[in-house]
Amino acid sequence: MSAQMVEGTAPSPETVGRAQAAPLSTATDVAELLEEAQPRLLALAYSVLRDRGLASDAVQDTMERALRAWSTLRSPASSGAWLAKICLRQSSRLRRKELLRSWLRLPRDGVSAELLAADIDLERAIAKLPPRQRAILALHYLYGFSLDESAGVLGVRPGTARSHLARALNTLRQELQQ
Amino acid sequence: VNQLDERLSTYHRGLVASLASPAAYPADKPRRTSRRWRFAAATLLGVVAAVAVPLVVLHLVSGTPGRASVITVKVSGFTVVEEADTNGVTPRINRNQAASAALQWLASGEGGMPAIDGARIVTSSFRADVYSVTWADGSYSTTGPPENLWLITLEAPGQPGWQHTEAHVLVDGDTGDISGANQYSYNCPTAPASASPDYPACP
Numbered sequence: 001m002s003a004q005m006v007e008g009t010a011p012s013p014e015t016v017g018r019a020q021a022a023p024l025s026t027a028t029d030v031a032e033l034l035e036e037a038q039p040r041l042l043a044l045a046y047s048v049l050r051d052r053g054l055a056s057d058a059v060q061d062t063m064e065r066a067l068r069a070w071s072t073l074r075s076p077a078s079s080g081a082w083l084a085k086i087c088l089r090q091s092s093r094l095r096r097k098e099l100l101r102s103w104l105r106l107p108r109d110g111v112s113a114e115l116l117a118a119d120i121d122l123e124r125a126i127a128k129l130p131p132r133q134r135a136i137l138a139l140h141y142l143y144g145f146s147l148d149e150s151a152g153v154l155g156v157r158p159g160t161a162r163s164h165l166a167r168a169l170n171t172l173r174q175e176l177q178q
Numbered sequence: 179v180n181q182l183d184e185r186l187s188t189y190h191r192g193l194v195a196s197l198a199s200p201a202a203y204p205a206d207k208p209r210r211t212s213r214r215w216r217f218a219a220a221t222l223l224g225v226v227a228a229v230a231v232p233l234v235v236l237h238l239v240s241g242t243p244g245r246a247s248v249i250t251v252k253v254s255g256f257t258v259v260e261e262a263d264t265n266g267v268t269p270r271i272n273r274n275q276a277a278s279a280a281l282q283w284l285a286s287g288e289g290g291m292p293a294i295d296g297a298r299i300v301t302s303s304f305r306a307d308v309y310s311v312t313w314a315d316g317s318y319s320t321t322g323p324p325e326n327l328w329l330i331t332l333e334a335p336g337q338p339g340w341q342h343t344e345a346h347v348l349v350d351g352d353t354g355d356i357s358g359a360n361q362y363s364y365n366c367p368t369a370p371a372s373a374s375p376d377y378p379a380c381p
Contacts, residue, residue: 039194039195039197039198040194042194042197042198043190043193043194043197046193046197047190047193052197055197119185119188119189119192122185122186122189123189126189137186137190138190141183141186141187141189141190142190142191142193142194169182172182172186173182176182
């Protein structure tokens with residue numbers, strides 16, 4: 001997946017997902033596509049939830065729902081955005097369920113910082129962003145979606161998506177300068 | 179800006195790679211609870227208490243039925259505390275019977291008061307489920323359990339012994355008994371200290 005990305009820049013939408021351009025006719029094709037989509041979905045869910053276990057649950061739910069609803073997908077070429085949308089919805093649902101429990105738990109002690117030791121400062125700065133801003137960062141920089149496409153996945157207006165991204169970047173710049 | 183873009187792209191690619199490799203992740207630590215649990219429990223307890231205590235108190239005082247639905251109204255110079263929702267309650271004793279009972283009480287001289295003849299009804303009003311009645315001069319009558327009452331004001335012309343008489347009588351709307359009464363008989367120019375502005379003016 002990442003082999004097609006251009007290093008250092010957000011990937012273009014055309015490079016997102018090898019199998020998206022071709023029509024999918026067999027269950028094997030669908031299964032392969034879902035399998036291939038999993039790592040990025042996991043990262044997307046993690047961006048919202050900041051918890052690997054919960055992110056795995058969200059991706060699992062996404063897979064189940066995607067398989068059940070695959071026949072309703074009008075264009076297989078848009079399966080990337082479709083899966084991302086389902087994944088974000090499941091992540092938000094899990095996050096709501098976990099909100100009280102996570103508040104009651106002791107704070108996690110830097111697991112994610114160890115995970116991404118390459119850029120701990122950025123990891124810490126991103127962790128401070130609201131989930132919606134983290135989600136749009138992931139859609140833009142991980143999936144390479146444009147702001148309009150990201151807005152469609154998030155179910156918000158393009159202006160709102162632009163505003164979320166601008167705020168996220170501003171916050172990150174400020175955090176990273178400190 | 180480009181540098182941040184690059185870092186973000188790299189970061190997210192790294193995120194995908196790291197999450198895809200379970201070995202890169204330490205096993206989840208057992209989730210411990212914290213003092214936040216105690217705080218949450220205490221808050222919950224406080225909320226429950228804040229809701230429950232007033233409900234219990236309201237339930238306990240509901241022996242003097244539903245204070246929340248008690249209202250105060252002004253009726254013909256009386257201040258009446260009564261149940262709010264009494265629509266449709268009608269007295270068994272009609273207005274004439276109540277007036278007659280009030281006139282008889284005034285004429286009887288009951289309780290050591292001067293017996294007064296020839297009085298007339300000035301006002302008469304029926305109120306249901308009445309807890310207490312205060313007259314315009316401040317004298318007070320409490321009825322205990324709520325009663326259906328006729329509130330009657332009487333006035334009598336001058337007669338031997340008394341130039342002016344005014345009386346307020348509460349007649350039980352169910353039985354016709356006298357539930358409470360006040361009588362003021364006096365000679366001008368000395369009106370009683372408790373005389374209300376409604377008193378007939380001395381000539």
